[in-house]
Amino acid sequence: MSTSVEATRVRFDADSMWVDLSDGRVLGVPLAWFPRLLHASAEQLAEVRISSRGLHWEALDEDVSIAGLLAGLGDQTVGGKTFAA
DSSP states (O other): OOTTOOEEEEEEOSSEEEEEETTSOEEEEEGGGOHHHHTSOHHHHHTOEEOSSEEEETTTTEEEEHHHHHTTOOOOEETTEEOOO
């Protein structure tokens, strides 16, 4: 998997997060994979910061890596603590 692929845009519908990637792909993932995003307001979702490694919502304390999305991974925390598979 290439680590040079980056997010260029993020948008939401009622059930999914859509992430446009720098290589032309668009990833659609269920918001149910990310409970903090699922329960966030439209204003909170709009406050995303896109970086070379992924997506970050400061107010929601949520980080989503592009590598994780490409691997089909959702939220990797349980009870606020990182879950090690």
